[in-house]
Amino acid sequence: MPASLTELKPGQVGEIVSIDCGRSMSRRLMEMGLLPGTRVRVVRAAPLGDPLELRLRDYSLSVRRSEADRIAVRPEGRA
Amino acid sequence: MTGDTSPPQVLIAGNPNCGKSTLFNAISGGSAHVGNYPGVTVDRTTAPLDLASGRIELVDVPGMYSLTASSPEEQLAVSALLERGTRAVVCVVDATTLQRGLYLTLQLIESGVPVVVALNMMDAADRLGLRIDAECLSARLGAPVVPVVATKRLGLDALRSALDAVLAKSPPAPPKIEYPRALEDDIAALSPVVAEWRPSASTTELRAFALWCMLSLGDDSLIGVPSSVREAASRIRARAVEAGRDPDLEIVSSRYRWLDAAVAAASSDLQNEAPLSERIDRVLTHPVAGLLIFAVVMFGIFEALFAGAEPFMGAIESLTAFLQGQATALLPAGILRDLIVQGVIAGVGNVIVFAPQILMLFLFVGFLEDSGYLARVAFVIDRPMKAVGLHGKAFVPLLSGFACAVPAVMGTRTIERRRDRLVTMLALPLMSCSARLPIFILVVGTVFAGESVGWFSAGAVALFSMYTLSVLVTLGAAAAIRRTVLPGPTPTFVLEMPPYRWPSARILWINAWRRLRIFLVDAGTIILAMTIVLWAFLSFPKSEEITAHYEVERDRIERLALPDGQEDEALRLLSGQEARAQLEQSLGGRFGHAIEPVLRPIGFDWQIGVGIIGAFAAREVFVSTLGVVFGIGEADEENKPLRQALQDAKHSDGTPVMTPLSGLSLMVFFLLACQCMSTIAVVKRESGSWKWPAFLFTYMTVLAYVASLIVYQGGQLLGFV
Numbered sequence: 001m002p003a004s005l006t007e008l009k010p011g012q013v014g015e016i017v018s019i020d021c022g023r024s025m026s027r028r029l030m031e032m033g034l035l036p037g038t039r040v041r042v043v044r045a046a047p048l049g050d051p052l053e054l055r056l057r058d059y060s061l062s063v064r065r066s067e068a069d070r071i072a073v074r075p076e077g078r079a
Numbered sequence: 080m081t082g083d084t085s086p087p088q089v090l091i092a093g094n095p096n097c098g099k100s101t102l103f104n105a106i107s108g109g110s111a112h113v114g115n116y117p118g119v120t121v122d123r124t125t126a127p128l129d130l131a132s133g134r135i136e137l138v139d140v141p142g143m144y145s146l147t148a149s150s151p152e153e154q155l156a157v158s159a160l161l162e163r164g165t166r167a168v169v170c171v172v173d174a175t176t177l178q179r180g181l182y183l184t185l186q187l188i189e190s191g192v193p194v195v196v197a198l199n200m201m202d203a204a205d206r207l208g209l210r211i212d213a214e215c216l217s218a219r220l221g222a223p224v225v226p227v228v229a230t231k232r233l234g235l236d237a238l239r240s241a242l243d244a245v246l247a248k249s250p251p252a253p254p255k256i257e258y259p260r261a262l263e264d265d266i267a268a269l270s271p272v273v274a275e276w277r278p279s280a281s282t283t284e285l286r287a288f289a290l291w292c293m294l295s296l297g298d299d300s301l302i303g304v305p306s307s308v309r310e311a312a313s314r315i316r317a318r319a320v321e322a323g324r325d326p327d328l329e330i331v332s333s334r335y336r337w338l339d340a341a342v343a344a345a346s347s348d349l350q351n352e353a354p355l356s357e358r359i360d361r362v363l364t365h366p367v368a369g370l371l372i373f374a375v376v377m378f379g380i381f382e383a384l385f386a387g388a389e390p391f392m393g394a395i396e397s398l399t400a401f402l403q404g405q406a407t408a409l410l411p412a413g414i415l416r417d418l419i420v421q422g423v424i425a426g427v428g429n430v431i432v433f434a435p436q437i438l439m440l441f442l443f444v445g446f447l448e449d450s451g452y453l454a455r456v457a458f459v460i461d462r463p464m465k466a467v468g469l470h471g472k473a474f475v476p477l478l479s480g481f482a483c484a485v486p487a488v489m490g491t492r493t494i495e496r497r498r499d500r501l502v503t504m505l506a507l508p509l510m511s512c513s514a515r516l517p518i519f520i521l522v523v524g525t526v527f528a529g530e531s532v533g534w535f536s537a538g539a540v541a542l543f544s545m546y547t548l549s550v551l552v553t554l555g556a557a558a559a560i561r562r563t564v565l566p567g568p569t570p571t572f573v574l575e576m577p578p579y580r581w582p583s584a585r586i587l588w589i590n591a592w593r594r595l596r597i598f599l600v601d602a603g604t605i606i607l608a609m610t611i612v613l614w615a616f617l618s619f620p621k622s623e624e625i626t627a628h629y630e631v632e633r634d635r636i637e638r639l640a641l642p643d644g645q646e647d648e649a650l651r652l653l654s655g656q657e658a659r660a661q662l663e664q665s666l667g668g669r670f671g672h673a674i675e676p677v678l679r680p681i682g683f684d685w686q687i688g689v690g691i692i693g694a695f696a697a698r699e700v701f702v703s704t705l706g707v708v709f710g711i712g713e714a715d716e717e718n719k720p721l722r723q724a725l726q727d728a729k730h731s732d733g734t735p736v737m738t739p740l741s742g743l744s745l746m747v748f749f750l751l752a753c754q755c756m757s758t759i760a761v762v763k764r765e766s767g768s769w770k771w772p773a774f775l776f777t778y779m780t781v782l783a784y785v786a787s788l789i790v791y792q793g794g795q796l797l798g799f800v
Contacts, residue, residue: 059176
């Protein structure tokens with residue numbers, strides 16, 4: 001059952017299932033390598049709770065919760 | 080067209096943070112020229128480069144992740160590619176994050192332009208134990224791949240000869256990327272329409288263009304795309320979406336699938352799950368320690384701008400005054416001397432006085448940006464900034480606004496999107512800059528001396544209120560501008576957090592110096608011209624009658640044969656009065672009288688009005704202009720006679736001009752009004768048109784007037800004086 005990226009705990013890894021952030025934002029994220037099938041680790045949330053820091057394809061990317069909410073992932077390490 | 084003798088262009092492109100500018104500076108040896116792309120204010124940095132095959136012009140295009148565009152700014156790189164004369168592209172790729180950098184490379188190669196890949200940061204890749212087979216990668220891409228270390232100037236010769244080689248022959252066909260069948264049909268359907276737009280394009284170029292249109296067109300604001308292409312692209316898209324497909328996803332994921340295979344074949348696996356930067360960030364973005372360090376760093380910037388630049392600015396001001404004194408002594412009295420002393424020397428001084436703050440801010444911001452901490456600043460502070468519709472990166476410019484709007488406006492360059500940058504630029508002049516302080520001090524010392532509010536002195540309360548008000552109004556203005564003049568969604572925040580790196584002092588210096596030079600040339604000319612105009616406005620016409628009258632008076636005093644001290648004092652008083660009389664009947668003085676009916680409702684008289692006109696040069700000039708208006712001569716904000724004169728000033732009906740209420744109104748006016756021609760000049764330079772500074776001046780002046788009106792009239796209604 002896919003979860004949203006915001007539901008992952010810091011340190012947890014998930015595989016992207018779908019991105020539904022509106023066309024231009026989705027396209028931007030995809031072109032930066034965040035695609036269905038890509039493994040993403042949630043590194044941490046900013047000190048004030050938002051945005052989130054993600055690790056994918058050997059680099060770190062920061063996105064807001066409002067976007068992360070609309071990215072569906074399949075969490076790893078769960079049955 | 081033939082007969083074009085300009086050298087062939089080679090673009091240098093790459094992702095943000097890939098070391099592109101470092102490589103550009105390394106290869107061009109710092110001989111860069113900074114211009115502007117027509118229409119948009121993105122720097123166009125170019126440098127001549129001598130290759131074995133002849134001279135080329137190297138063009139540094141802004142950092143980007145893809146050629147896909149939805150705004151004219153993002154279109155820049157694409158237009159630069161299409162420019163006649165672009166012969167090749169050096170695509171800089173960070174070896175430690177290969178796929179993402181190669182995505183851009185692949186797009187470039189697909190477009191049919193000759194590409195050389197500069198595989199940068201090979202030293203960092205080595206440290207991570209990452210091995211990349213450049214030849215294998217080169218064979219896959221069909222473009223030479225040259226390992227380089229830009230910071231250590233390694234691999235530059237190989238890069239030059241690779242560039243020579245690709246310039247000598249036409250590029251091989253781009254690699255075959257497998258797109259889904261349905262998408263191939265879409266491309267085939269779109270190509271004929273694109274061919275009508277670009278009749279001279281090759282098959283490769285047409286295919287690339289069709290792909291670009293599929294990905295870029297739709298919700299864009301691109302310029303120069305014919306409506307036939309738009310309509311065809313949107314028709315094809317709509318059909319695909321109806322069939323349950325997502326063409327964007329198909330294009331991007333097909334490319335990444337190809338890249339993943341190529342990278343897997345050409346490089347070892349990167350085993351780097353928790354890199355050093357991530358461990359550093361455990362501290363630097365820690366909920367407590369991170370916020371503390373953030374506060375300390377921001378305070379450091381603030382302190383440097385506020386206090387650190389002070390001695391240098393003082394020295395420049397003394398030097399200006401010294402030169403003015405020398406010129407006054409050397410030249411015969413007259414209009415020419417006044418023009419040189421009060422127009423030209425003062426104007427040049429007005430420009431150069433900003434140099435220390437600009438250099439410091441850009442060294443600081445450059446350090447934060449190149450080290451990677453600026454991305455963390457945005458990360459840490461984004462949440463509250465988002466609430467008022469600003470980008471996390473707007474924080475440093477806003478904070479700098481407390482010191483001076485001029486370097487702060489220039490500092491908005493770190494914000495990528497034009498709309499976000501403009502909103503920040505138009506709101507930050509409301510931050511209470513250091514030039515407002517002398518006015519506040521003068522007013523507080525004149526009307527609040529000895530008064531108190533509860534336990535606190537009235538002056539301290541007034542000052543504190545001004546700073547609080549300035550922050551609230553700035554944030555409010557940003558939110559209002561975002562909703563009205565520059566409507567658009569809250570700025571998106573998709574920000575790469577680059578690994579921490581130690582910045583090169585040389586690059587920091589080159590960049591800060593470049594920014595300063597742009598300011599001195601572009602904004603400096605405007606400031607100098609405005610200084611001269613303002614001087615003329617407050618000096619002409621000269622009344623012969625007044626000159627003659629005071630000449631007679633001077634003779635009379637000299638004939639009295641007073642003791643030396645007394646005579647000097649009398650002559651000084653007399654020349655103060657003469658300056659006052661000349662000023663009152665100058666254009667500026669008459670204008671002050673003319674606008675008195677407008678100023679009266681906010682509690683000011685014509686003398687304050689003349690002060691406000693003079694203060695357009697810079698806010699602190701208000702104080703010295705008042706010195707002349709009241710016949711005191713040179714005066715600063717601590718000047719006792721000036722405070723006395725202000726306290727004694729009466730309206731024509733005999734009521735005092737300066738009361739606590741009119742004083743407060745005056746402070747609010749100066750807090751909110753755009754009384755600074757240097758801000759106007761720098762906003763013109765940074766926004767690229769006179770439209771934005773005109774808007775800035777108008778909205779701030781109206782805001783200031785209305786706010787002062789509310790303070791003064793409201794205060795009177797409540798029974799204050």
